Amino acid sequence: MPKEKIVESICDMETDFAQWYTDVVTKANLIDYATVRGCMFLKPYGFAIWEMMQAELDKQFKATGHENVYMPMLIPESLLQKEKDHVQGFAPEVAWVTMGGSEKLTERLCIRPTSEVLFCEHYANDIQSYRDLPKLYNQWCSVLRWEKSTRPFLRTMEFLWQEGHTAHTTAEEAEKETLQMLKIYADFCENFLAIPVIQGQKTESEKFAGAKATYTIESMMHDGKALQSGTSHNFGDGFAKAFGIQYTDKENKLQHVHQTSWGLSTRLIGGIIMVHGDNNGLVLPPKVAPIQVIIIPVAQHKEGVLEKAKELKEQLSTVFRVKIDDSDHKPGWKFSEHEMKGVPLRVEIGPKDIEQNQAVIVRRDNRDKIIVPLDNLENAIKEALEDMHQALYEKALENRQNRTHTATSIQEMKEKLDTLPGFVKAMWCKDAACEEAIKEQAKATSRCIPFAQEKIADTCCVCQKETDTMVYWGRAY
Amino acid sequence: MPKEKIVESICDMETDFAQWYTDVVTKANLIDYATVRGCMFLKPYGFAIWEMMQAELDKQFKATGHENVYMPMLIPESLLQKEKDHVQGFAPEVAWVTMGGSEKLTERLCIRPTSEVLFCEHYANDIQSYRDLPKLYNQWCSVLRWEKSTRPFLRTMEFLWQEGHTAHTTAEEAEKETLQMLKIYADFCENFLAIPVIQGQKTESEKFAGAKATYTIESMMHDGKALQSGTSHNFGDGFAKAFGIQYTDKENKLQHVHQTSWGLSTRLIGGIIMVHGDNNGLVLPPKVAPIQVIIIPVAQHKEGVLEKAKELKEQLSTVFRVKIDDSDHKPGWKFSEHEMKGVPLRVEIGPKDIEQNQAVIVRRDNRDKIIVPLDNLENAIKEALEDMHQALYEKALENRQNRTHTATSIQEMKEKLDTLPGFVKAMWCKDAACEEAIKEQAKATSRCIPFAQEKIADTCCVCQKETDTMVYWGRAY
Numbered sequence: 036m037p038k039e040k041i042v043e044s045i046c047d048m049e050t051d052f053a054q055w056y057t058d059v060v061t062k063a064n065l066i067d068y069a070t071v072r073g074c075m076f077l078k079p080y081g082f083a084i085w086e087m088m089q090a091e092l093d094k095q096f097k098a099t100g101h102e103n104v105y106m107p108m109l110i111p112e113s114l115l116q117k118e119k120d121h122v123q124g125f126a127p128e129v130a131w132v133t134m135g136g137s138e139k140l141t142e143r144l145c146i147r148p149t150s151e152v153l154f155c156e157h158y159a160n161d162i163q164s165y166r167d168l169p170k171l172y173n174q175w176c177s178v179l180r181w182e183k184s185t186r187p188f189l190r191t192m193e194f195l196w197q198e199g200h201t202a203h204t205t206a207e208e209a210e211k212e213t214l215q216m217l218k219i220y221a222d223f224c225e226n227f228l229a230i231p232v233i234q235g236q237k238t239e240s241e242k243f244a245g246a247k248a249t250y251t252i253e254s255m256m257h258d259g260k261a262l263q264s265g266t267s268h269n270f271g272d273g274f275a276k277a278f279g280i281q282y283t284d285k286e287n288k289l290q291h292v293h294q295t296s297w298g299l300s301t302r303l304i305g306g307i308i309m310v311h312g313d314n315n316g317l318v319l320p321p322k323v324a325p326i327q328v329i330i331i332p333v334a335q336h337k338e339g340v341l342e343k344a345k346e347l348k349e350q351l352s353t354v355f356r357v358k359i360d361d362s363d364h365k366p367g368w369k370f371s372e373h374e375m376k377g378v379p380l381r382v383e384i385g386p387k388d389i390e391q392n393q394a395v396i397v398r399r400d401n402r403d404k405i406i407v408p409l410d411n412l413e414n415a416i417k418e419a420l421e422d423m424h425q426a427l428y429e430k431a432l433e434n435r436q437n438r439t440h441t442a443t444s445i446q447e448m449k450e451k452l453d454t455l456p457g458f459v460k461a462m463w464c465k466d467a468a469c470e471e472a473i474k475e476q477a478k479a480t481s482r483c484i485p486f487a488q489e490k491i492a493d494t495c496c497v498c499q500k501e502t503d504t505m506v507y508w509g510r511a512y
Numbered sequence: 513m514p515k516e517k518i519v520e521s522i523c524d525m526e527t528d529f530a531q532w533y534t535d536v537v538t539k540a541n542l543i544d545y546a547t548v549r550g551c552m553f554l555k556p557y558g559f560a561i562w563e564m565m566q567a568e569l570d571k572q573f574k575a576t577g578h579e580n581v582y583m584p585m586l587i588p589e590s591l592l593q594k595e596k597d598h599v600q601g602f603a604p605e606v607a608w609v610t611m612g613g614s615e616k617l618t619e620r621l622c623i624r625p626t627s628e629v630l631f632c633e634h635y636a637n638d639i640q641s642y643r644d645l646p647k648l649y650n651q652w653c654s655v656l657r658w659e660k661s662t663r664p665f666l667r668t669m670e671f672l673w674q675e676g677h678t679a680h681t682t683a684e685e686a687e688k689e690t691l692q693m694l695k696i697y698a699d700f701c702e703n704f705l706a707i708p709v710i711q712g713q714k715t716e717s718e719k720f721a722g723a724k725a726t727y728t729i730e731s732m733m734h735d736g737k738a739l740q741s742g743t744s745h746n747f748g749d750g751f752a753k754a755f756g757i758q759y760t761d762k763e764n765k766l767q768h769v770h771q772t773s774w775g776l777s778t779r780l781i782g783g784i785i786m787v788h789g790d791n792n793g794l795v796l797p798p799k800v801a802p803i804q805v806i807i808i809p810v811a812q813h814k815e816g817v818l819e820k821a822k823e824l825k826e827q828l829s830t831v832f833r834v835k836i837d838d839s840d841h842k843p844g845w846k847f848s849e850h851e852m853k854g855v856p857l858r859v860e861i862g863p864k865d866i867e868q869n870q871a872v873i874v875r876r877d878n879r880d881k882i883i884v885p886l887d888n889l890e891n892a893i894k895e896a897l898e899d900m901h902q903a904l905y906e907k908a909l910e911n912r913q914n915r916t917h918t919a920t921s922i923q924e925m926k927e928k929l930d931t932l933p934g935f936v937k938a939m940w941c942k943d944a945a946c947e948e949a950i951k952e953q954a955k956a957t958s959r960c961i962p963f964a965q966e967k968i969a970d971t972c973c974v975c976q977k978e979t980d981t982m983v984y985w986g987r988a989y
Contacts, residue, residue, distance in 0.1 A: 067634055069584045070591055071621060076634055079579035079649070086580065104559050107551035107670050108585075108623075108654060109607075114547055130586075131611035132623070135658040136604050144548060146585075146609070146623070157544055157553055172556070177585060177653070181612040193584050 045375075047314050052258045053186075059308055060187045063317040063376050073185035073192035077301075080376065083325035084304055085195060089175060091227050091322070092197065092299065095219050101171040101199060106153040108176070109144040114152050118277040121151060124244020128180045130192075146179040151245065151270075151296055154200040155278040162202060162292060164283050169212075170202040188305030189262075189512050196300035202280065202292040206271065209293035213269040216297040217250045220265035228303070229320040229427040230254050230310050231435060232264060233458075233507055235483030240467055243296075247271035253482040253507065255435040256309035259456030261482050261509040264306055267297035305512070310431050311400075317377030318400055320427050321420040328416060329373045330359040333366050333385030343389050347382065347412070354413060355420075374399060379423055380416060398423055400430075443492045448508060449477040458482065458509045464495035464502045472497050473508060482507040522852075524791050529735045536785055537664045540794040540853050550662035550669035554778075557853065560802035561781055562672060566652060568704050568799070569674065569776065572696050578648040578676060583630040585653070586621040591629050595754040598628060601721020605657045607669075623656045628722065628747075628773055631677040632755040639679060639769060641760050646689075647679040665782030666739075666989050673777035679757065679769040683748065686770035690746040693774040694727045697742035705780070706797040706904040707731045707787050708912060709741060710935075710984055712960030717944050720773075724748035730959045730984065732912040733786035736933030738959050738986040741783055744774035782989070787908050788877075794854030795877055797904050798897040805893060806850045807836040810843050810862030820866050824859065824889070831890060832897075851876060856900055857893060875900055877907075920969045925985060926954040935959065935986045941972035941979045949974050950985060959984040 045058035060066050065081030077085065093103070109132060116122045129145040147153070158170060179193045188194075199216060203209045217234060224230040232252040242249035246268040254264045274280070275291035284290050311318040321327055328351060332344040344359055351357045360369045366383070373381060383395040394412055397404045400423055407415040438457025442448035448459045459479065463469060473479055473496075488505050495502050522535035537543050542558030554562065570580070586609060593599045606622040624630070635647060656670045665671075676693060680686045694711060701707040709729040719726035723745040731741045752758070752768035761767050788795040798804055805828060809821040821836055828834045837846045843860075850858060860872040871889055874881045877900055884892040915934025919925035925936045936956065940946060950956055950973075965982050972979050 067638065069630070070588055070633055071584055071586045074584035074586065076584065076630075077582035079581055082581050083579075085582075102556035102560075103563065104556055105554040105562075105654075105672060107546045107548055107553065108656070109548045109551065109670070111547055127613050129613065130609045130621075132607045133610045134608035134620075136606065138658075143611075144607075153546070153553075156547055161544065177582075179585070181615075193586070195582060 045314070045316060048257065048312070055312075055314070056305075056309060057187070059312055059316055065304070065317075066187050071192070073182055075187050075191055077195075080325065081304065084307070084319070084323060085301055087323045087325060088227075088303070089197075092219075092223060093175075095223065096173050096197075096199070099171075099215065099219070101173045101201075104172045104174050105176070106147070106150050106157075106174060108147050110147055110150075110152060112143045112145065114156060115145060117152060117155075118245050118274055121245035121274075125149065125180075128182065130179050130181055147176075148178055148180045149296075149298070150174070150176075150178075150198055150200065151274060152278075154296075155274050155280060155294075158202050158280045158292065158294075159278045162280060162282050165204055165285060168202060168204050168282060168292065169208065171199075171212075172201065173197055173199040186305075188301055188308070190302075194301050196298050199295070199297045201295045202275075203294070204282065204284065204290070204292065206293050209269055209271070209295050213248070213250060213267045213295045213297070216295070217252065217265070217267040220267065220297070220299055221252050223299075224252060224254065224264055224303075225428065227320070227322045228307055229424050229431065230264070230306060231428060231432045233483060233485050234487075235485035235507065237266070237483060238465075238467075238470060238481045238506070240470060241481055243268045245270065245273060247273060251483050253509075254306055254310065255431075255438060255458060255509075256306070256512065257312070257434060258309070259438045259509075261458065261511040262302070262306045262309070263482075263511065264303055265297070265299040268295060270294040270296065311427050312377070313400075315371070316375035318427070319377035319379060321379045321424050324377065324379050325356060326358045326376070326378045327355045327420060328357045328380045328382055329378045330357065330382045330384065331366055331369050331373075332359070332361060333383050333388075335361060337386050339389060340384065340386060344384050347384060347394070347409075351413065351416065355416060380419055382412075382416075400426055441491045443496050445473055445476045445497055448473065448479060448496065452477060452479055452510060456510060458507045460489060460491050460505055461496040461508055462492045462494060462502050463504055463506045464498055464500040465504060466495070466498065466500075469495055469497035477508070479508040479510055482509050482511065522791070522793060525734065525789070532789075532791070533782075533786060534664070536789055536793055542781070542794075543664050548669070550659055552664050552668055554672075557802065558781065561784070561796070561800060562778055564800045564802060565704075565780070566674075569696075569700060570652075572700065573650050573674075573676070576648075576692065576696070578650045578678075581649045581651050582653070583624075583627050583634075583651060585624050587624055587627075587629060589620045589622065591633060592622060594629060594632075595722050595751055598722035598751075602626065602657075605659065607656050607658055624653075625655055625657045626773075626775070627651070627653075627655075627675055628677065628751060629755075631773075632751050632757060632771075635679050635757045635769065635771075636755045639757060639759050642681050642762060645679060645681050645759060645769065646685065647677075648689075649678065650674055650676040663782075665778055665785070667779075671778050673775050676772070676774045678772045679752075680771070681759065681761070681767070681769065683770050686746055686748070686772050690725070690727060690744045690772045690774070693772070694729065694742070694744040697744065697774070697776055698729050700776075701729060701731065701741055701780075702905065704797070704799045705784055706901050706908065707741070707783060708905060708909045710960060710962050711964075712962035712984065714743070714960060715942075715944075715947060715958045715983070717947055718958055720745045722747065722750060724750060728960050730986075731783055731787065732908075732915060732935060732986075733783070733989065734789070734911060735786070736915045736987075738935065738988040739779070739783045739786070740959075740988065741780055742774070742776040745772060747771040747773065788904050789854070790877075792848070793852035795904070796854035796856060798856045798901050801854065801856050802833060803835045803850075803853070803855045804832045804897060805834045805857045805859055806855045807834065807859045807861065808843055808846050808850075809836070809838060810860050810865075812838060814863045816866060817861065817863060821861050824861065824871070824886075828890065828893065832893060857896055859889075859893075877903055918968045920973050922950055922953045922974060925950065925956060925973065929954060929956055929987060933987060935984045937966060937968050937982055938973040938985055939969045939971060939979050940981055940983045941975055941977040942981060943972070943975065943977075946972055946974035954985070956985040956987055959986050959988065
């Protein structure tokens with residue numbers, strides 16, 4: 036348990052969670068606000084977290100046969116309009132380029148809010164036969180959506196993400212791909228970011244514009260609010276019909292392809308902060324931490340201390356991501372600084388430690404302090420990092436469990452969410468009117484129809500019609 | 513020496529170099545044309561080349577202390593206008609966003625053509641003391657310039673690049689950084705891409721808008737035209753004064769910072785194609801080749817062939833980037849296909865080879881064929897790849913040397929460039945009027961004032977004024 040609050044310059048999360056969040060993203064040096072409203076500058080430490088996420092996901096994508104590509108950032112208005120639902124979903128929130136140099140354009144171009152139409156156009160040109168399938172493409176890029184109100188990472192006009200776009204011969208294969216990618220996202224959240232997620236399907240009203248089905252992973256923040264953390268869409272052959280993407284099958288008959296898309300963005304960095312952070316700042320899960328171990332020499336002016344610290348750094352760097360803080364600041368200042376930045380482990384080494392051939396390891400999440408013989412340092416760090424990952428995951432899961440309620444009426448749902456914000460499991464008849472009533476009266480949206488269904492009651496919590504569908508509801512970022 | 517032309521579907525470079533280039537970029541599956549004029553879709557094979565380049569450069573940048581960041585893609589018009597030369601250089605060629613959703617913007621935003629002004633604004637906020645310096649930032653992103661006429665890789669409206677932006681306490685440090693990054697680019701071209709380059713400084717009229725000095729690496733394409741392959745700019749304190757970027761030095765006095773920027777883009781992929789390619793398609797230098805070795809099973813229906821080929825693939829994959837082509841096509845088709853794609857080495861394995869415990873290695877550049885005992889395959893491949901890198905470099909250097917002339921008058925320069933296009937080394941008095949005369953009369957631009965100076969004559973090749981400055985001139989992409 037944290038014993039004392041060392042860093043005084045950030046707001047307590049219990050006092051004002053939103054202010055705490057803002058303090059952490061700026062004081063931990065993750066971002067700076069940019070001059071254009073709603074955009075941010077990702078500073079080295081914030082971007083390094085994204086690079087860690089990219090490297091891990093990219094490895095998973097490639098291992099499952101996906102290839103990286105790059106599509107242009109501009110989309111002609113006529114191309115955006117080809118799929119009816121899609122344009123209705125995105126046209127209100129795009130930025131329009133109307134001038135090139137001093138020339139007024141004959142057709143407006145939007146900055147991609149997502150790239151489905153570009154991939155569809157390419158597929159229509161490029162796919163002829165079943166031999167050309169599947170197409171398993173992914174791109175890492177930035178997209179832009181003209182948002183009214185924004186917050187760093189969680190909702191920004193421009194954000195970084197990856198978008199996968201695939202085309203398949205059959206509906207079954209497309210569905211399999213959609214679920215495979217959802218599973219990769221879920222495993223990534225749980226095993227890499229120590230964030231437990233609920234996997235399920237979005238309701239009709241919450242699904243992606245143009246999709247046949249949208250699957251999602253939903254995580255719960257420390258304050259009980261939900262964060263949609265990654266989505267995977269099965270388009271069926273809807274886009275294929277709108278764009279004329281056809282292939283000749285083995286019987287030489289023309290068929291439409293079946294498509295998917297799936298995306299995960301820098302938004303999830305907001306999730307890491309709000310799931311694991313505490314009143315001393317950021318807490319980074321070891322696997323995604325750009326610095327896993329910070330070595331702090333104590334009484335570094337004394338003979339041999341800095342040398343020993345540097346020797347340890349050399350030794351540990353072959354296995355972990357290690358830095359040494361040999362700045363002129365006092366150890367206490369350094370401790371707070373690296374706690375604010377969420378570095379998982381601190382290794383202290385001073386004259387007394389050197390004398391006794393030992394070092395002190397302090398864990399960021401619970402401040403547990405252990406004294407370790409130098410001969411065993413590497414093993415002890417390995418173990419501490421693994422333990423910390425597990426502890427973070429369990430703490431987050433416990434928070435979610437404590438905040439997951441059930442309800443059999445809107446009134447009950449509202450009361451529980453007002454008392455202790457979180458998820459509410461409740462039955463739903465699949466009628467959009469009932470979903471809308473919950474939105475209005477309980478101020479909660481459907482998060483997903485989870486794969487792991489439970490029977491809370493026999494009837495819809497709104498209209499009391501019989502149903503066997505259980506939904507997670509909550510208030511979301 | 514290539515013995516015969518196997519691939520019939522591309523134009524000979526001697527017949528029409530431009531058509532040959534277009535054929536190669538499309539037939540080798542590097543790009544597809546996009547719907548927006550002047551933009552391209554980087555297909556998996558084309559993007560994989562960029563990923564190889566990124567990985568190598570990123571390693572070099574980080575090894576020299578640089579950190580990756582991400583800046584927004586939109587720049588408010590008023591911010592772009594802060595540095596007078598810079599806005600004059602870029603304003604005519606930017607795309608303007610004037611609408612967000614259905615709302616007309618009160619101030620136009622341009623899509624970044626380059627990000628100097630964004631970094632400057634951030635530095636002005638972020639830098640206070642000499643302790644905050646140096647700032648050594650880099651970003652990988654796409655930029656957009658409203659070009660009139662475009663060609664894949666060489667000049668596209670949108671292109672991928674990296675842009676480094678640094679800030680330093682002293683003019684000396686900034687100059688050192690500028691030259692360090694130029695050297696990294698030069699080494700990268702020569703050691704990784706097998707492209708020899710001339711290092712030097714741009715003339716006043718050719719330097720970057722807003723820079724104090726621009727340094728460049730210039731390479732020569734197979735047809736004798738020049739390609740500016742990477743540039744590194746020293747800004748002095750010009751931007752710092754325009755944006756008010758100041759720090760307090762150790763004596764507590766306010767000083768302006770000194771800045772640099774440097775960039776290298778997907779344009780260089782065009783360089784790889786035009787330096788090394790031949791009439792059978794792409795030829796990729798081994799270090800940048802996404803596939804270094806293609807294994808082709810011969811008579812693959814015969815027992816044991818496919819198994820042996822797969823076994824070799826497993827074995828070689830631990831050391832090289834290897835693929836196997838076990839498609840239904842005939843070996844001859846496969847040979848041409850992978851020659852078109854520029855795969856450095858082909859390994860053939862058939863029943864007779866298996867019997868004799870050997871394989872056949874064929875080099876892409878010179879079609880040299882060697883028979884190698886399987887026990888020595890790994891070594892033989894390693895050697896062949898190294899030899900091929902060296903051979904490509906030397907061939908490119910020889911072409912450049914054959915096409916590098918000297919001249920002591922505009923007339924002589926023009927004649928030589930008309931006869932055998934290439935570089936002309938000629939003396940220049942540093943007067944812009946003389947440079948302009950060369951541009952008009954010899955249709956050549958100054959490529960650079962090379963670091964390695966030679967004395968071609970005592971006087972300027974235009975005005976015959978005395979000078980000791982030698983310049984490389986040429987016609988450029």
